[in-house]
Amino acid sequence: xxxxxxxxxxxxxxxxxxxxxxxxxxxxxxxxxxxxxxxxxxxxxxxxxxxxxxxxxxxxxxxxxxxxxxxxxxxxxxxxxxxxxxxxxxxxxxxxxxxxxxxxxxxxxxxxxxxxxxxxxxxxxxxxxxxxxxxxxxxxxxxxxxxxxxxxxxxxxxxxxxxxxxxxxxxxxxxxxxxxxxxxxxxxxxxxxxxxxxxxxxxxxxxxxxxxxxxxxxxxxxxxxxxxxxxxxxxxxxxxxxxxxxxxxxxxxxxxxxxxxxxxx
Amino acid sequence: xxxxxxxxxxxxxxxxxxxxxxxxxxxxxxxxxxxxxxxxxxxxxxxxxxxxxxxxxxxxxxxxxxxxxxxxxxxxxxxxxxxxxxxxxxxxxxxxxxxxxxxxxxxxxxxxxxxxxxxxxxxxxxxxxxxxxxxxxxxxxxxxxxxxxxxxxxxxxxxxxxxxxxxxxxxxxxxxxxxxxxxxxxxxxxxxxxxxxxxxxxxxxxxxxxxxxxxxxxxxxxxxxxxxxxxxxxxxxxxxxxxxxxxxxxxxxxxxxxxxxxxxxxxxxxxxxxxxxxxxxxxxxxxxxxxxxxxxxxxxxxxxxxxxxxxxxxxxxxxxxxxxxxxxxxxxxxxxxxxxxxxxxxxxxx
Ligand SMILES: Nc1ncnc2c1ncn2[C@@H]1O[C@H](COP(=O)(O)OP(=O)(O)OP(=O)(O)O)[C@@H](O)[C@H]1O
Ligand SMILES: [Mg+2]
Numbered sequence: 267x268x269x270x271x272x273x274x275x276x277x278x279x280x281x282x283x284x285x286x287x288x289x290x291x292x293x294x295x296x297x298x299x300x301x302x303x304x305x306x307x308x309x310x311x312x313x314x315x316x317x318x319x320x321x322x323x324x325x326x327x328x329x330x331x332x333x334x335x336x337x338x339x340x341x342x343x344x345x346x347x348x349x350x351x352x353x354x355x356x357x358x359x360x361x362x363x364x365x366x367x368x369x370x371x372x373x374x375x376x377x378x379x380x381x382x383x384x385x386x387x388x389x390x391x392x393x394x395x396x397x398x399x400x401x402x403x404x405x406x407x408x409x410x411x412x413x414x415x416x417x418x419x420x421x422x423x424x425x426x427x428x429x430x431x432x433x434x435x436x437x438x439x440x441x442x443x444x445x446x447x448x449x450x451x452x453x454x455x456x457x458x459x460x461x462x463x464x465x466x467x468x469x470x471x472x473x474x475x476x477x478x479x480x481x482x483x484x485x486x487x488x489x490x491x492x493x494x495x496x497x498x499x500x501x502x503x504x505x506x507x508x509x510x511x512x513x514x515x516x517x518x519x520x521x522x523x524x525x526x527x528x529x530x531x
Numbered sequence: 532x533x534x535x536x537x538x539x540x541x542x543x544x545x546x547x548x549x550x551x552x553x554x555x556x557x558x559x560x561x562x563x564x565x566x567x568x569x570x571x572x573x574x575x576x577x578x579x580x581x582x583x584x585x586x587x588x589x590x591x592x593x594x595x596x597x598x599x600x601x602x603x604x605x606x607x608x609x610x611x612x613x614x615x616x617x618x619x620x621x622x623x624x625x626x627x628x629x630x631x632x633x634x635x636x637x638x639x640x641x642x643x644x645x646x647x648x649x650x651x652x653x654x655x656x657x658x659x660x661x662x663x664x665x666x667x668x669x670x671x672x673x674x675x676x677x678x679x680x681x682x683x684x685x686x687x688x689x690x691x692x693x694x695x696x697x698x699x700x701x702x703x704x705x706x707x708x709x710x711x712x713x714x715x716x717x718x719x720x721x722x723x724x725x726x727x728x729x730x731x732x733x734x735x736x737x738x739x740x741x742x743x744x745x746x747x748x749x750x751x752x753x754x755x756x757x758x759x760x761x762x763x764x765x766x767x768x769x770x771x772x773x774x775x776x777x778x779x780x781x782x783x784x785x786x787x788x789x790x791x792x793x794x795x796x797x798x799x800x801x802x803x804x805x806x807x808x809x810x811x812x813x814x815x816x817x818x819x820x821x822x823x824x825x826x827x828x829x830x831x832x833x834x835x836x837x838x839x840x841x842x843x844x845x846x847x848x849x850x851x852x853x854x855x856x857x858x859x860x861x862x863x864x865x866x867x868x869x870x871x872x873x874x875x876x877x878x879x880x881x
Contacts, residue, residue: 320669320755346761358756360749362875370742371749375761423761 267292267333268314268350268427268460274327275309275318275482283309285482286328289460291427296449296459298469298490300503301479307462308355310479311431314460315352316342332427347375349426353433355462357416361405365396368404368415372422381424389418392448410441417448421457428452429460434468442468466503470494478503542867559840565714570839571832573790576721578831579728580785581857584808585815585823586731587778593751593818594771595664596672600679602779603805604686608655609780610787610797611690612648614699617641623651638704645784649777656776660769668764683802691799699797701787706795720788727781728824735820747771751818779805790835807854810861816874825872829864830857 268291275284283306291297301307312318313325316337330338337345351372360368369389373382390397393414399407404415413433420428430449434442442465450472453459463469470476470490478486478499486493493499560567584602591599599605615623620632631643663682667675690696705719738744749757750767758764786804787795808827815826838853870876 315759317755317758320758341763342758343761343763346759351761352759354756354759358753358759360752360756362752363745363748367740367745367748370745371757371760371762374742374746419760 268458269331270310270314270328271331272328273310273313273325273330275306275313275323276326277309277321277323279322279324283323283482284313287479287483288328289477289484289487291458291460292475293426293458294453294456295474296453296461296472298466298473298476299460299462299479300464300466300469300476302464302502304481305479306482307479308431311352311355311429311460311462313338314345314350314429316340316345343375346423346425350429351420351423351425351427352429353413353416353420353431355431355435357409357412359404359407359412359415359419361403363404364401365404365407365415366400368419369396369422372419375423382422385422385424388424389421392421392451393418410437410444413437413441413445414448417445417452421452425457427458427460429462431462432464433461434463434465446472464503466493466499545863545867548863555840556836566839568713569715569717570835572715572717572721574832574835575828576718576724576831577790577835578811578828579721579724580782580791580804580827581808581811581831582728582824582827583724583731583778583785584782584805585812585827586735586820587775587782588805588808588812589815589818589820589823590735590778591771591775594747595675595768596751597664597675597679598817599775600676600805601659601682601686602775603802604683604690605652605655605776605779606783606786606804607690607696607797607799607802608686608783609648609652609776610701610783610801611694611696611699612651612780613645613701613784614797616644616648617702618700622647641702641704648784649780652776652780653773656772656774657769659776660772664772665765665768668768687799687802690802696797696799696801698794701784701795701797703788703795707789707793718789720785721790724785724788727785728827731778731781732820732824739820743767743770782808807857810857814861814864814871816871818875819871819873822871822873830860833857833860 270287270289273284273287274282276282287306287310289297289299299307299310309323312321312323314330314337316339318324325338329336332348332350335348337348360371369386373385376382376385395411396414396418399411404412407415417430417433433445433449437445446468449459449461461469461473470493473490476487476490476493477484478493486496486499494504556567584606587602588599591597612623615621616629617632620629621627622629629644629647631647632640634640634643659682663678664675667678703720707718709716709718709721711717739748746757746762747767747770749760749762750764754764782804783801785791786801787797791804811826811830812823813826814830815822815824834853834856837856864872
């Protein structure tokens with residue numbers, strides 16, 4: 267189980283981005299972390315995987331514990347070895363290398379050849395499309411295929427927890443559905459999932475639990491059904507409006523403001 | 532079809548220069564085939580030495596984005612290690628006698644000693660990386676390059692004034708010996724350089740397809756994404772520097788031999804081999820092993836052929852001018868292809 271408690275992250279020693287964030291990812295579950303642009307979702311993920319250093323960021327308060335062990339400040343390679351891998355925002359496949367070589371990088375921490383072969387077979391099973399393009403240069407794959415490759419690459423390490431940063435970004439609805447089904451599939455075979463999304467509908471349709479964050483902290487959490495029923499979530503994240511006549515608009519704007527205040531206080 | 536506009540001027544110029552050169556060389560080859568063959572093999576030998584040095588540059592640059600200006604001093608240091616082991620017959624920096632030198636026939640003891648020298652070179656690369664490069668990860672690349680330039684100077688002074696580089700023999704078993712093929716004399720050292728280059732390039736080709744090599748390419752392409760896969764970037768840097776230092780040392784050993792030098796000994800000048808090879812690196816493209824090979828060969832060919840056939844032909848070209856030929860070739864090459872023949876334009880890395 268991953269437990270983040272009262273996490274504070276600062277960039278460049280002055281820019282406070284996470285302000286006491288707390289979330290939990292119990293074993294075997296899919297947990298969704300939703301939030302608008304700039305809320306600090308990617309920063310949360312960097313803190314989990316030890317990549318804050320690269321961005322001149324640091325954890326200044328709070329804790330991240332993974333199966334009871336504190337992991338904040340550990341090296342990315344140690345964190346991957348301990349069973350957490352991530353699919354980075356924007357896919358970040360190694361465009362110059364082949365599909366197979368990309369997958370090899372994902373299995374870098376696994377020394378056992380048989381285990382590597384087993385995860386490779388599993389990835390090919392999850393993504394038959396990749397199998398047809400093994401020796402193709404990753405840069406020439408379509409956006410959807412690149413996202414599959416990014417997930418496949420992360421799965422090569424046989425993670426116990428898979429963290430995905432906006433896997434639906436820039437994909438057509440059909441592909442989003444396919445990615446969603448694959449995440450469910452991965453979860454069914456025992457991998458916990460922390461799903462970071464702006465596409466709340468997609469994330470909440472498969473999550474066991476959801477968090478909504480704004481400006482660096484959680485403003486609401488609960489089961490998907492509860493979150494989906496909430497008026498604020500409907501408006502801000504699902505783009506559903508209770509009424510569309512212009513007369514009401516100003517009133518609703520006031521309400522927006524009030525709700526925002528309620529959330530961020 | 533190549534259009535005649537401003538962008539194509541260097542290319543047209545190049546083609547314009549190559550056609551008469553080729554005709555001239557064909558005439559020379561027909562007139563004196565033995566001399567032509569001898570020149571060609573010498574040129575390939577020099578090209579192989581440049582290519583080996585260039586490959587060291589490329590390995591380090593590709594993994595760490597650092598142009599290593601200390602490559603020349605590392606080359607001289609590598610040759611010095613050999614001299615310590617085979618001429619002074621003791622382990623570098625100690626008074627312990629080199630036990631390997633008396634093993635088997637002369638060439639075996641010598642060969643084993645060279646392997647030990649290369650291990651010392653690798654260690655030197657590791658130490659330099661650890662102390663001066665690793666702490667600079669994430670700092671401006673220009674600063675890192677300047678650090679390597681400082682290292683070059685420090686190492687050179689250390690080599691020359693503390694260790695005293697003055698004419699230390701490498702005692703290569705075949706000396707300046709060679710064989711005659713079709714009337715052309717070929718130094719064994721030239722053959723050795725060619726074989727070593729083939730082995731090194733084939734080795735790097737397979738290395739880049741191994742798990743560690745793939746990790747190195749991943750780090751080269753996107754350091755953060757590589758870290759996210761659990762790849763230890765520090766270790767990749769260390770491997771690149773160790774390999775780069777070994778290639779520099781190999782280049783340094785050949786830099787004491789024909790066709791580069793006839794003396795067979797390390798001199799302060801040995802360190803210049805890296806600057807002489809720099810045009811090959813830039814011409815080939817800083818991040819391409821294929822580029823290092825072709826750049827090395829092109830520059831080696833240009834330098835030797837110009838020295839052989841053009842130097843005596845006119846009074847206004849002095850005897851030292853073949854040394855600048857590599858730079859002329861490099862400038863023309865860069866005008867045609869600004870990133871080198873095989874280099875990747877920076878735009879790719881958004
Ligand atoms: N390296 C950095 N240095 C300084 N500030 C940063 C850095 N990276 C991110 N930030 C700031 O931190 C805040 C949170 O950024 P983050 O990328 O975590 O948001 P996000 O929720 O992932 O947004 P998005 O949905 O757009 O990806 C933003 O205001 C951003 O400007
Ligand atoms: Mg983000």
